[in-house]
Amino acid sequence: AQRYAGVLKLVRKTSNWDVSNPDAARGVSAYYCHNSYVAQVLDMEMEGNTPKITDVYSAVDCGIVVNPDAATNMVEGGIIDGIGCAMYSELTFKDGAPEQSNFDGYRLIRHSEAxxxxxxxxxxxxxxxxxxxxxxxxxxxxxxxxALYKATGKRHYHQPFNKHIKSVTTDFKT
Known part of the structure; x- marks a missing residue:
């Protein structure tokens, strides 16, 4: 419980949680696996019906960090890949076989969407x-x-989320 609280307190501080941005919807999440704790805060702005993730803050308790640069790169890569899976990637099946056989048919996150x-x-x-x-x-x-819930006023349960975004609310104070 102390390590979980530790990452949540750290990400709250680094994300400046107590200062609100009226143009951004904010989402938070925490996770535990492989004896590591992670808490993340994400800021999202809506451009029409298109969400734009502007900032991500991540606090990690993974014990002693042997190589800080490599560790940071691993976290950044996981964040970008996770955003891509949440927002864009979809693997569909027809007659028990995947319809996407290569990356030309499987949507990955683009640099401009990171x-x-x-x-x-x-x-x-x-x-x-x-x-x-x-x-x-x-x-x-x-x-x-x-963050999508804050931005649209609707819970999104099915990924990729970008397929399901229909209505937008710009009042992020609720």
Whole structure:
């Protein structure tokens, strides 16, 4: 519980949670796996009916960070891949076989759709290193879903989310 609280407190601080941005919808999510804890905050602005993720803040407790640059790159990659899966990627099946046989038919996130800023912070720890490849990936999908709820006023349960965005509310204060 202390490590979970630690990442939530750190991401709250680094994301400047208490200062509201009237132009952005904010989503938060936290996750535990491979003995690591991750909390993420995501800022999203709507351009018409199109969500634009502007900033992501991530706090990670994965024990001792041996190589900070590589660890940061792993978290950033998981975040970008997770946003792509949440918003755009879809694998469909027909007669029991995938309809997409190559990347020309499978939608990946584009560079222009990636967040403008990703800030990664690690909790200082004396614990032996724990998992880092997988833990940053799943929670960003929850943060995207929560920000979409703030932006559209509707819960989105089916990915890719961009297929289901119909109505937009621009009042993010609710």
């Amino acid at each position: 967040p403008e800023s990703i800030k990664v912070d690690f909790v200082k720890s004396n614990i032996d290193p724990t998992g880092l490849g997988e833990p940053p990936f799943p929670p960003i999908m929850g943060a995207v879903a929560n």
